Amino acid sequence: MEGSSMKMSRGKKEKKLSHVIHKVPSGDGPYVRAKHVQLVEKDPEAAIVLFWKAINAGDKVESALKDMAVVMKQLERTEEAIEAIKSFRSLCSKQSQESLDNVLVDLYKKCGKIDEQIALLKQKLRLIYQGEAFNGKPTKTARSHGKKFRVSIKQESSRILANLGWAYMQKPNYMAAEVVYRKAQMIDPDANKACNLGLCLIKQARYEEARSVIQDVLHGKLPGAKEIKSRNRAEELLMELESFQPPPLLLNLPGLGLEDDFVDGLDKLMNEWAPNRSRRLPIFEEISQFRDQLAC
Structure with missing residues (x-):
């Protein structure tokens, strides 16, 4: 009896230690079993089955849904993850x-x-300038790599704008990407967004403007400019600039792809967070003469 009791006690201690090491929640419900299979047994396919069971049982549905989507993404089952959410x-x-x-x-x-990515990012920005994001609070608690930290609504706006700019670059719609990157920089500037903005300007053959933006990174004028990755990228972009001829006359401008109500909403944020700046960025003044050609 004593030996059996010791084994049970040792088993409980090992289970508790496993929860701490692998950050598996305590308990014995479907969700906890799914996390154990995912993190301890490292069997993603089996974990997905158990996450489904947790969702169907109503056990921590939000966490189960998000964790299952992450595992599906790792297994290249992205479309299935989208439909599940x-x-x-x-x-x-x-x-x-x-x-x-x-x-x-x-x-x-x-x-x-x-x-779809662009549409969802725009919707997230609309919630911000309508005052509905973060449940109406100025900050929220976020989590990354197991660590919690506070995020302000301004930081979130700049992050979403940067993601939107990157999405427009994939279209590729460099004019729209430039607009949102400039607004992101007005809110929360950093070297990475500056490099992307510089690339947008290069793609539009606006080489001197691009040079000025990139040199701000190389001269350490922006947060993150001292990071090796940012400096290397800025140097690569500057070398790319050196190979270009003077800009040609720009014809057949692409559609901007930003609706007027969306731009007006972003302008409201600029008025609130940067009241001393011009209401509209210079880019809007530059393209106003082409308004009839732009797909707004």
């Missing part, structure tokens, strides 16, 4: 919808659904 997000709380949208954006990016 669309089908079952109605079972999740209102507070969880923002984080589910973040998962969806990542899934759209993974499988090349650029138009």
Whole structure:
């Protein structure tokens, strides 16, 4: 009896230690079993089956849905993950919808659904300038790599704009990408977004403007400019610039692809967060003469 008791005690201790090491939640429900299979046994296919069981049983549906989508993405089952979130997000709380949208954006990016990604990012920005994001609060708690941190609504806006700019670059619609990257920089500037903005200008043959933006990175004028990755990219872009001839006359401008109500909403954010700046960025003044040609 004593030996059996010791084995049970040792088993409990090992199970508790496993929860701590692998960050598996405690308990014995379907969701906990799914996490154990995912993180400890490292069997993603079996984990997906158990996540489905957790969702059907109503056990931590939000967490099960997001975790299952992540595992499906790792297994290149991205389309299935997208359909799962669309089908079952109605079972999740209102507070969880923002984080589910973040998962969806990542899934759209993974499988090349650029138009869907753009539409969802625009919707997230609309929620911000309508005051509905973060449940009306100025900050929220986010999690990355197991660590919690606070994110402000301004930081989130800049992050979403940067993602939107990257999506437009994949279209490729460099004029629209430039617009949103400039607005992102007005809110929360950094070297990475500056490099992307510089690339947008290069693609539009606006080489001197691109040079100025890229040199701001090389001269350390922006947050993150001292990071090796940012400096290397800025140097590569500058070398690329050196190979170009003077810009040709730009004809057949591409459609901007930004609706007027969307641009006006972003302008409201600029008025609130950067009141001393011009209401509209110079790019809007530059393209106003081509308004009839632009697909707004």
